[in-house]
Amino acid sequence: MFKIANAALAAPLMLESLDLSHRHQEMLAQFSVFEAWQGDFSSGMIRLGDWSSMLHGLSAHECGLLSLLRCYDPKDRGHIIALLEQATTVSSSFCFSTTIMMPNGLCQPVFCMGQSSGVEKKFSGSMAGVFIFPRFTQEGSNQTASRDQAQAS
Numbered sequence: 001m002f003k004i005a006n007a008a009l010a011a012p013l014m015l016e017s018l019d020l021s022h023r024h025q026e027m028l029a030q031f032s033v034f035e036a037w038q039g040d041f042s043s044g045m046i047r048l049g050d051w052s053s054m055l056h057g058l059s060a061h062e063c064g065l066l067s068l069l070r071c072y073d074p075k076d077r078g079h080i081i082a083l084l085e086q087a088t089t090v091s092s093s094f095c096f097s098t099t100i101m102m103p104n105g106l107c108q109p110v111f112c113m114g115q116s117s118g119v120e121k122k123f124s125g126s127m128a129g130v131f132i133f134p135r136f137t138q139e140g141s142n143q144t145a146s147r148d149q150a151q152a153s
Helices: 022-031 050-055 065-069 074-089 147-152
Strands: 002-006 032-040 045-047 062-064 092-101 107-117 126-134
Touching (some): 032 050, 050 126, 065 074, 074 092
Antiparallel strands (some): 032 126
């Protein structure tokens, strides 16, 4: 899945949708690890959180786009870079899903949703979004993010 859309929201933002009850947070955590990320067009750097860095197999919290793309399934890389390049030319929302090919041979599915902004202005612009790492084993993989690991942090 590789999608890009204009920056307008498809569904109206309702304040109730921002209020995740404890029950909803637990259910979301039961099925996934999720974490925000940010990108700065002027520096070309993407800032990841602890879980995103670890699950991408990266040792640092900041990386360039190519370092991030190298983690992904090779058949998806071209689509993802085209999607992100388009998002750098016009403020827009985007999403993609792929598989992280970890150095230890494990395969971790990942969903990414984000939004670019400020590209039409005089400054370079930025991106922000969220990575969602489902907690299930893909065929051919031995392990994915475990709930016990997430609760330990």
